[in-house]
Amino acid sequence: MQKSWWKILGAVLVIYSTIAGLLLGVPHLDILNETIRNLYFHVPMWFAMIVLFSISVFYSIKSLMYTNEVYDLKAVEAINAGIIFGVLGLITGAVWAKYTWGQFWSFDPKQNFAAISILLYFAYLVLRNAIDEEQKRAKISAIYNIFAFPMMVVLLFVLPRLQSSLHPGNGGNPGFNSYDLDSRMRMVFYPACLGWILIGYWIYTIRFRIRSIEHQTN
Template identity: 60%
Template sequence: MLIKQNWWKYLGILLVLYSIFQGLLGSVPELPILHESIRNVYFHVPMWFAMIILFVVNATYSVKYLNSNNTKHDTWAVESANIGVLLGILGIVTGMIWAKYTWGEAWSNDPKQNSAAIALLVYMAYFVLRGSIEDEQKKAKISAVYSVFAFPIMIVLIFILPRLTDSLHPGNGGNPGFNTYDMDNDMRKVFYPAVIGWILMGIWLAQVKFRLRTLEVKSLEK
């Protein structure tokens, strides 16, 4: 199995380290308003990519659990949601700091900010739901149903709604995307590795949490 090998973890470390060094030291185009804060694109945006991937993992394993009733699938689903929420919070915080210096306020009523916050609420509700059920089997099944039910609605929230309204983010409401005018080739060489690196790190974190949880259950069974 690919997930059991180690090379992708080293690749993840390498890419994240590269994106941190190159992101802080590399050359960036000089733009009004953004100035040097454009470097945040290497840290803020990859968080969202990684979060979405982990929520996709959560939905996939929830579907798998419903078909198999295998506890392992449920553990994967919970831990990926855990790490997804963590990355989402990091994404919101980095975004808020960035917004404070470019848009003037940490929370600017931007549809993407609002959507991201609400998406996090969905997954926090998922944890509350899990916490309120005692029986393990029932907990796994009902939370899987909720997560599969909420996932497509969250996709509408994050990908479709911000495009229908005006946003301060690039690429929305008539603002051109980063790709069309801000990001030059030098930046792309850092940005794409950063995205891949953080996605790999996210999956690795989820895997570590998964192993911890499995060991915990094992030690309890003894």
């Protein structure tokens, strides 16, 4: 029980933020209206993805430093879990865009760069599957991952700000501020972010344990 407290906390926070996110009041802003509730799901997915990709980079660096297959397995499973949340981030964003911008995909710079950043990590998985020799695969994958992460950061947080965009916080379009995120929303949004990050980490640890068992069996 003592080792699982963070799992319980993650589950409780996600359940709380889901129920409260659908039931508690939100500010009625032009265009957004009730769709602003998607903030409790869309943004936490991206935060969870970024945390998991950060973990993968950490273990990719350790894999290169110590040539330990355990670090390689941790890196790839962190990416596998991160991709799940990246795809969920794209889906929740597309649904939100449908009700605020009028279509699921409007080729907004933020949408395009987010999709490209996910494709970078799909390419990572394709690259791994194309290499049979374990040590060579681990080394090349680690090098790719170390370069892919800063590219992802640039695609998500730098390039969209340099172009006109419908997405809040990019291209001169202001992000959600103290007026938009009132105290009611903060009470849900922050727990949602922490909860989904913990759930994402939990998924990663489960995947790693499964992969470790498979690796030992083979």
